[in-house]
Amino acid sequence: MISAKWLVLWSLWAARLARQPTAPLRVSGGRVRGSVAHDGSHAAYLGIPYATLTHGNRFQAPGPEPKWEGIFDGVEENARCLQRLDIRGNIFIGQQDCLTLNVYTPLNASPDAHLPVMVFIHGGAFVEGSGSPGLYGPKYITSKGVILITINYRLNAQGFLCLRVKEAPGNAGIKDQVAALRWIQKNIRVFGGDPGRVTLFGESAGASSVSHHLLSHMSKGLFHRAIMQSGSALAPWGHQVGPVKVAASLAKVKGHTIEDPHELYKLFTSMSELEILTPRIPRELGGTIMSEMLVSPCVEKVIDGVEPFLTEDPYTLLAKGEFTKMPIMIGTNDEEGYFLASYENTTTLSKMNFERAMPVNLEFPTERERSKEACRIKEMYMGNDTISKESLVKLSKFHGEPFFVYPAVAETELVLKNSDQPVYNYVFKYDGRKNIAKWYAGFSGLPGAAHGDELFYLFEQHNVPNMFEWRMMDTITTLWTNFAKYGDPTPETTELLPVKWYPTNRTSPQAFVIDRDFSTTPLWSDSLKYWHEIYTKYRKKHRNDG
Numbered sequence: 001m002i003s004a005k006w007l008v009l010w011s012l013w014a015a016r017l018a019r020q021p022t023a024p025l026r027v028s029g030g031r032v033r034g035s036v037a038h039d040g041s042h043a044a045y046l047g048i049p050y051a052t053l054t055h056g057n058r059f060q061a062p063g064p065e066p067k068w069e070g071i072f073d074g075v076e077e078n079a080r081c082l083q084r085l086d087i088r089g090n091i092f093i094g095q096q097d098c099l100t101l102n103v104y105t106p107l108n109a110s111p112d113a114h115l116p117v118m119v120f121i122h123g124g125a126f127v128e129g130s131g132s133p134g135l136y137g138p139k140y141i142t143s144k145g146v147i148l149i150t151i152n153y154r155l156n157a158q159g160f161l162c163l164r165v166k167e168a169p170g171n172a173g174i175k176d177q178v179a180a181l182r183w184i185q186k187n188i189r190v191f192g193g194d195p196g197r198v199t200l201f202g203e204s205a206g207a208s209s210v211s212h213h214l215l216s217h218m219s220k221g222l223f224h225r226a227i228m229q230s231g232s233a234l235a236p237w238g239h240q241v242g243p244v245k246v247a248a249s250l251a252k253v254k255g256h257t258i259e260d261p262h263e264l265y266k267l268f269t270s271m272s273e274l275e276i277l278t279p280r281i282p283r284e285l286g287g288t289i290m291s292e293m294l295v296s297p298c299v300e301k302v303i304d305g306v307e308p309f310l311t312e313d314p315y316t317l318l319a320k321g322e323f324t325k326m327p328i329m330i331g332t333n334d335e336e337g338y339f340l341a342s343y344e345n346t347t348t349l350s351k352m353n354f355e356r357a358m359p360v361n362l363e364f365p366t367e368r369e370r371s372k373e374a375c376r377i378k379e380m381y382m383g384n385d386t387i388s389k390e391s392l393v394k395l396s397k398f399h400g401e402p403f404f405v406y407p408a409v410a411e412t413e414l415v416l417k418n419s420d421q422p423v424y425n426y427v428f429k430y431d432g433r434k435n436i437a438k439w440y441a442g443f444s445g446l447p448g449a450a451h452g453d454e455l456f457y458l459f460e461q462h463n464v465p466n467m468f469e470w471r472m473m474d475t476i477t478t479l480w481t482n483f484a485k486y487g488d489p490t491p492e493t494t495e496l497l498p499v500k501w502y503p504t505n506r507t508s509p510q511a512f513v514i515d516r517d518f519s520t521t522p523l524w525s526d527s528l529k530y531w532h533e534i535y536t537k538y539r540k541k542h543r544n545d546g
């Protein structure tokens with residue numbers, strides 16, 4: 001959930017030097033030419049359109065890739081999907097026509113190289129972000145002999161308005177991602193990639209997306225390994241439980257009291273692309289920033305003539321074992337909550353109470369039970385402290401554990417129960433000079449890694465110095481690319497990776513700790529066990545009518 005404002009600043013600062021063009025390649029839409037990186041480390045083919053949007057498929061799956069004459073110059077990263085510049089701001093960036101992807105290859109990869117492919121889905125709470133090389137630069141990944149692809153997909157109501165009617169069935173943004181994966185199957189050979197060895201990875205909303213792709217028939221066969229960094233389809237913000245109600249609340253902000261999905265569709269389709277982004281549902285009184293995150297994938301209705309992405313809820317599918325079995329890597333950072341807690345201010349803190357801030361995918365039969373559980377949660381995290389700026393570090397565990405850590409551990413548990421493919425769990429704890437998210441959130445000086453911090457070690461950024469921390473960058477990119485190559489992050493021990501990372505098992509579930517030294521830690525802490533108890537009793541049941 002790295003703010004888009006940052007990303008734009010970086011893109012602006014990015015050097016715009018003359019680049020050496022690559023030889024053109026032929027993809028399904030036409031010919032495309034990329035450029036060689038200044039330092040000669042890789043070739044980049046930027047902004048390739050993989051699907052089309054017209055007024056006709058607004059809120060729906062995208063159309064096929066466009067065709068063009070001549071040579072498409074993939075030298076500018078010139079597209080991002082429409083979004084507010086900041087969760088709080090009212091400035092908009094991006095364009096409607098945004099379904100593009102960036103392909104980065106090791107230099108001179110020949111078409112018969114059959115290199116493993118890693119496809120990254122960016123985070124940003126399903127409302128912001130892009131696959132921009134400003135934040136997701138490829139160099140450390142391509143240098144390991146892997147092709148990296150980053151993608152854009154529709155955001156916010158444009159991508160995730162879910163009315164369960166033919167004209168707005170839901171999941172348009174995630175169907176964009178499927179279209180990108182299909183494009184990759186069709187075209188990656190030309191770049192030297194192996195369409196049979198595709199690893200899908202993502203962070204935050206991107207990880208929740210990956211988790212959803214494991215559950216969908218639509219995505220089956222389009223990827224073969226999955227990495228989920230700080231996100232899951234089980235996260236309260238990662239999947240909408242009441243999408244029509246969310247749409248009704250958006251309409252309400254615009255001054256319309258409508259609940260009927262067809263009427264809602266009429267309203268939304270009459271709005272301009274920017275107008276759709278302007279209503280912001282006020283957070284529930286007493287909630288945290290997490291209760292503002294309402295837009296995400298949903299369960300669709302079966303509708304004649306519409307190919308659905310998902311027709312059952314993630315928890316049920318995982319519990320029944322109805323997901324695509326493959327090697328999985330899933331983990332979180334040890335201080336996820338820092339980044340999110342930094343969005344609270346003295347006003348929101350003074351109004352916050354645990355009862356109203358409980359995750360939205362819990363449902364309590366009585367207010368009394370809600371209070372009782374909220375009270376125990378408050379004691380667990382705050383002890384006798386009251387909520388204030390001074391106790392924000394304690395409170396931040398509440399922004400982190402139920403929203404990121406527990407969902408990942410719960411998904412692990414269900415996958416282990418139903419799949420014999422390896423599951424590699426990790427906790428990223430490293431505290432170095434590139435924990436930019438933690439620094440941005442104002443928590444530098446405290447140990448641990450905040451939400452998003454690992455990204456700065458995996459990718460190169462345009463204006464974060466890269467001379468530091470080469471060892472951790474080498475470590476994490478080696479673990480990730482090993483997984484993409486072999487389905488195993490440590491196929492052998494080396495000087496860099498002296499410890500073997502074993503898959504998690506049910507008898508003694510452990511996570512691999514990524515820090516200065518490697519170690520393992522039990523997957524379940526006492527507080528996670530407590531969340532498990534709560535979810536076992538109160539997990540909200542899926543209903544197809546809200």
Ligand SMILES: *[C@@H]1O[C@H](CO)[C@@H](O)[C@H](O)[C@H]1NC(C)=O
Pocket residue numbers: 344345346347348
């Ligand atoms: C605090 O955050 C709330 C909720 O986002 C916002 O409406 C309010 O203006 C902020 N207040 C201050 C003092 O920054």
Ligand SMILES: *[C@@H]1O[C@H](CO)[C@@H](O)[C@H](O)[C@H]1NC(C)=O
Pocket residue numbers: 383384
């Ligand atoms: C909270 O206060 C009560 C009463 O003063 C005390 O018994 C209890 O030990 C305190 N709990 C913690 C975690 O400090």
Ligand SMILES: *[C@@H]1O[C@H](CO)[C@@H](O)[C@H](O)[C@H]1NC(C)=O
Pocket residue numbers: 502504505507508509510
């Ligand atoms: C399960 O994992 C633990 C910790 O990695 C390991 O010590 C143990 O041998 C494993 N058990 C099985 C049955 O694989």
